[in-house]
Amino acid sequence: MAERMLKFVTVAQSQPDKRSVSERNADFDEIYRAFAVDQAERQASRCSQCGVPFCSIHCPLGNNIPDWLKMTAEGRLEEAYALSSATNNFPEICGRICPQDRLCEGNCVIEKGFESVTIGAVERFITDTAFANGWVAPISPPVERAASIGIVGAGPGGLAAAMQLRELGYQVHVYDRYDRVGGLMVYGIPGFKLEKDIVARRHLYLEESGVRFHLGVDVADRDGEGRIAFATLRARHDAVLIATGVYKSRDIGGPGAGLRGIVKALDYLTASNKTSLGDNVVAFESGELNAAGKSVVVIGGGDTAxxxxxxxVRQGAKSVKCLYRRDRANMPGSIREVKNAEEEGVDFVWLAAPEAFLGDARVGAVRATRMKLGLPDASGRQSVEPVEGSAFVLEADLVVKALGFDPEALPTLWGQSDLAVSRWGTLRVDHESFMTSLPGVFAAGDIVRGASLVVWAIRDGRDAAAQMHRWLEERAAVTAQAAE
Structure with a gap:
């Protein structure tokens, strides 16, 4: 059915319909409507089936994108799901939150001149259809192994590893400090990008597959109420994977930086997400982490910002401004997200950086200065320099710092002085085996590479699981040989 492909010359690119701005600003539901079957098939048929699929090459998971697009165009959706899920543990999540404009779609061969294939929306459609039709069966390993594996962190990296290891028959236990599975997918990413029942659906799937979750358990340096010592985890399991992610918010100094009303992005987003989930959040109810009726200034230019x-906007802020020191072309966040924010009424203040925070006990304004782009620095990005005499003031009842994340000091928190870290505080691993400096302890995801994308955490979790399996098999072989 090759005639169903290469339709990019006659079929225009089309994203799923968006809900109206007034409708989506009133709630936290996803803004994109689902593709109908015929829409998904038509958009998939635009694929050029090129000989060198740059979409796959630029996908961290190496997804077989042209193949499952072809299957979708031909109406072979169950086969498309099987192929899509063969390389991606959570295609329905990546289809929603991956920055496709920087990865697969941004490198589509037909992008110049005909606009890229709508890869992310089709990926989401395939797996949502698979769940709706009962094609997603719980894992049933061909053999049950006695070996037990502990995973610290129920975010995308830890869950991907849990899924891979369970398929191999290991007894998998996942520990997380939060009371829900998903990590930042639940508490950091808002529902308008990823509705929480999508993550809960995967939680149920993993439980039905035999993965055991220990929620509300903080890994620490000693055992106690609501916590477990890392040393206890090592003694309890044959191998341990650390997939905690990075949660320590980067800060900003300057005059007035300690005023009330200046908050961390993760605290702000977590309060909002917990409230949407029905939890009672005191800081939200008091208004401390609630933008309703306030002039809001967010500092940063990434996806968290x-x-x-x-x-x-959805909380009913009086005004919302995003203050970023570089220009639109140099911001690290997804351009698609910037467009959505602009549609929803956000005002972007480009080439501007905070200089001081004004107010008495509580912030009332941000004094900022204009910036200009200079020569490229060591990283290749253009440096930024202040423009002399360009200070200006923005009204601000709430300032949110979205400046990125650093790792927590795990060796200190867990009482593991031999757990080696890099100069950035991330865990140091052998990049072939994923083993840390502690025998039998592996690490993957943001805690190793630094704050990154969900899709990279999935890739790392899958690769770490494969190396853990290899290590356990080798150890079992040595033990069996010694017993002979």
């Missing part, structure tokens, strides 16, 4: 500004 976009999540914050769009959350503030």
């Amino acid at each position: 976009m999540d914050c500004v769009r959350t503030a």
